Amino acid sequence: MNNENYYEITPEIVRLAGMTEEGNRIDSQLYTEYDVKRGLRDLNGKGVLAGLTNISDVRANKIVNGEQVPIEGELFYRGYNVRDLVRGFTSEERFGFEEVTYLLLFNKLPDRRELAAFSELLAKYRTLPTSFVRDIIMKAPSPDMMNTLARSVLTLYSYDNNANDISTPNVLRQCLQLISLFPLLSVYGYQAYRHYHDGKSLYIHSPKDELSTAENILRVLRANKTYTPLEARILDVALVLHMEHGGGNNSTFTTHVVSSSGTDTYSVIAAAIGSLKGPRHGGANLKVIDMFADMQANIRDWHDEDEIKDYLRRLLNKEAFDRQGLIYGMGHAVYSLSDPREQIFRTFVEKLAIEKGLENEFAMYTTVAKLGPQVIADERKIYKGVCCNVDFYSGLVYQMLGLPKELYTPIFAIARMVGWSAHRLEELNNNSKIIRPAYKPVCEDRKYVPINSRHD
Numbered sequence: 078m079n080n081e082n083y084y085e086i087t088p089e090i091v092r093l094a095g096m097t098e099e100g101n102r103i104d105s106q107l108y109t110e111y112d113v114k115r116g117l118r119d120l121n122g123k124g125v126l127a128g129l130t131n132i133s134d135v136r137a138n139k140i141v142n143g144e145q146v147p148i149e150g151e152l153f154y155r156g157y158n159v160r161d162l163v164r165g166f167t168s169e170e171r172f173g174f175e176e177v178t179y180l181l182l183f184n185k186l187p188d189r190r191e192l193a194a195f196s197e198l199l200a201k202y203r204t205l206p207t208s209f210v211r212d213i214i215m216k217a218p219s220p221d222m223m224n225t226l227a228r229s230v231l232t233l234y235s236y237d238n239n240a241n242d243i244s245t246p247n248v249l250r251q252c253l254q255l256i257s258l259f260p261l262l263s264v265y266g267y268q269a270y271r272h273y274h275d276g277k278s279l280y281i282h283s284p285k286d287e288l289s290t291a292e293n294i295l296r297v298l299r300a301n302k303t304y305t306p307l308e309a310r311i312l313d314v315a316l317v318l319h320m321e322h323g324g325g326n327n328s329t330f331t332t333h334v335v336s337s338s339g340t341d342t343y344s345v346i347a348a349a350i351g352s353l354k355g356p357r358h359g360g361a362n363l364k365v366i367d368m369f370a371d372m373q374a375n376i377r378d379w380h381d382e383d384e385i386k387d388y389l390r391r392l393l394n395k396e397a398f399d400r401q402g403l404i405y406g407m408g409h410a411v412y413s414l415s416d417p418r419e420q421i422f423r424t425f426v427e428k429l430a431i432e433k434g435l436e437n438e439f440a441m442y443t444t445v446a447k448l449g450p451q452v453i454a455d456e457r458k459i460y461k462g463v464c465c466n467v468d469f470y471s472g473l474v475y476q477m478l479g480l481p482k483e484l485y486t487p488i489f490a491i492a493r494m495v496g497w498s499a500h501r502l503e504e505l506n507n508n509s510k511i512i513r514p515a516y517k518p519v520c521e522d523r524k525y526v527p528i529n530s531r532h533d
Contacts, residue, residue, distance in 0.1 A: 103519060111517045124410075127514075128333060129507075130324040131155070132181060132499045137412045147462055150412040154321060155184050163314060163421055172289035172313045174320075174492075175199060178256065181321055181499045182249070200286035202257035203293070206236045210265055210281060218270040222487045223354035225266035227347045230255065234343040241341050243505055251342040252498035259494050260284075260294045263487035267298075270483070291316060294491070298480070307432055308478055311425045315474060318418040318467060319489050321496030323411075328352035328359070332497045336504040337512040349497050350490055359486045359493075362472035364405040366482070369442070369473075371398045379441045382448060389445070389452040406469030407449045413462035419469055426470045426477075433477045442473060 108115050117125040134153040138145050152159045154177060162180075166173035175196045179187045187195060213232050219225045233255075234240045239247050265281060272279035282302055284293040291313035295304035324333065331352040335345045353359035375397070376384050391397035392404050409416055430439035450463045475485050 107519050111519075113517060117514075118410075124325045127330070127512075128324055130500070130503060131184070132496070132503060133321045133323050135323040135411050137414070147413040149415045150409075150417045150464070152322070152417045155180050157186070159318065159417060160421060163317060167310065167314065170310075172291060172310070173317045174290045174313050177317050177320060178495045181495055182252075182502070196289075197286075199253065199257045199290075200284075202254040203261065203284050203286070205258060205261060206233075209236070214262070214265045215269050215273075218266065218273050220270060220274065220483075221354070222263055222266050222270070222483050223350055223359075223490065225270070226259070226262050226487055226490060227350040227354075229262040229266065230343050230350065231347050233258075234341060237343070240343065243339060243341070245502065245506065248342055248502060248505060249498075252494075252501065255342070255346060256494050256498060259487075259491045260290060261297065263484060263491060264294065264297045267481060267483050267487075271481075289313060290491075294488075295478070298484075305432065307429060311429050311474060312478060314422065314425055315471060315488070316492040318422060319471075319492035321493070321499065324500060326358070327355070328493060329496060329500050332500045333504045334512045336501045337508055337510065339511075342501065345501055346494070346497060349493075353490055353493060354486060359489045361405060361466075361468040362475070362485050362489075363482055364399075364403075365468055366472040366476060366485075368392075368398050368405045369438075369445075372445075373438075373441070379437060380444075382444060385441075385444055386448055386452055389449060390456060393452065393456045404445075404449050404453065406465055406472075407453065408463045409466045412464055412466065415464045416466045418467035419465045422467060422470050422474070426474055429474060429477050435477060438473070442470065 107113075114125045117127065119125065132155065134156075136148070136151040136153070138147050140146070154162060157180070162177060163173065166176060176187060176192055178199075179185075179192065179195050209229075209232075213229060214225070219228070237251070242248075261284065268279060268281060271277040278300070280300055282297040284297055288296060289309070292304065292309045294312060295309060296302045322329070324330065328349045332345055332349045335348045356364070372385075372388055373379065376388055378384055388397060389404055393402055395402045426442075427439055430436055446465045446469065449465070453463045472485060475488065480488065
């Protein structure tokens with residue numbers, strides 16, 4: 078087979094795929110018969126209890142008279158309400174990423190001296206190995222930055238003389254280095270791709286030690302290395318809100334599962350990146366942006382609530398946009414009345430929209446945020462309330478910041494690397510057994526048939 082046809086899906090592959098689909102199909106009624114929690118969730122969507130964590134807490138309901146009652150969503154990092162954390166550093170016009178990273182890793186808020194020393198340590202680690210950009214990032218650039226990020230992380234294993242050491246000091250050192258390097262790996266990977274595939278100018282800016290993580294992301298991304306204070310502070314808030322979300326989300330659970338095998342940090346983080354890349358996890362904000370672009374193209378009056386409602390109904394009835402029957406950015410596996418991250422973010426988004434002259438676009442988002450839950454409740458039977466999630470506004474923010482779509486999910490990874498690090502350290506310090514859930518076999522025994530006796 079020549080190289081041109083190497084990746085072609087041939088008729089033979091299609092035939093074999095049909096056999097694969099048939100052989101892997103399981104009667105959905107068996108899940109009920111054997112009481113199997115598909116996706117590790119019960120019939121009400123509640124996650125199956127699979128572990129303990131001291132890192133964060135997601136609260137969306139409370140028990141009243143023995144009944145579970147939905148409440149306004151709250152998110153806690155190490156026992157601190159995220160609302161209070163964000164209010165604390167923004168009211169003092171400080172950047173929060175480094176401070177909250179310290180909290181999640183070490184279970185305490187740093188004082189000024191500790192924060193300064195920690196920020197200096199992160200800045201020291203914000204340096205890639207010699208020739209890494211030339212030899213790794215510039216070679217075979219990928220159209221998907223998450224794959225570029227995973228490849229870079231796995232390659233860093235080769236540069237680490239203590240790559241397999243899973244003692245706490247060494248894993249902490251590895252995690253801090255990856256937290257510092259994720260922005261560079263992501264942005265440089267994007268710059269390489271847009272140069273070699275799109276013919277754009279190539280520029281590789283170096284970060285500055287005295288700048289925050291959010292400032293450095295904007296600095297190394299933009300050709301002129303400039304940004305406004307509001308842009309940097311809103312990106313910083315976005316990073317803090319995406320850092321961590323309990324142990325049960327897919328990529329964090331992946332971190333626990335792979336860490337429990339005793340493997341190295343680079344393999345664990347690469348696995349988590351692969352999880353986050355999935356459109357059901359980290360790619361949702363891209364769908365929100367594309368959905369709104371279609372909405373704006375097909376709605377004549379962006380202020381007409383009846384016209385917007387009609388479009389939302391068509392979305393749910395698979396008659397608009399991608400015809401998947403979803404209003405992207407609406408609904409969450411845990412939250413029902415509100416997502417605290419969305420509520421916190423919304424106030425900052427409005428400020429940025431005013432600075433960018435995009436008040437009409439923000440107004441349309443606000444209208445959809447109000448009408449979406451109403452339309453969903455009218456069109457479908459739902460067991461719990463529906464609210465906007467953090468992805469509803471994050472894509473709009475990244476768009477207003479001029480971030481390319483290719484970096485939306487890597488930005489999520491840059492933030493979530495902190496949570497993954499905390500959970501990896503927690504797993505290694507508390508569990509000595511490999512995580513191995515049970516699966517119920519439902520295949521029947523079959524008698525072996527010699528090859529000459531087999532026939533269709």
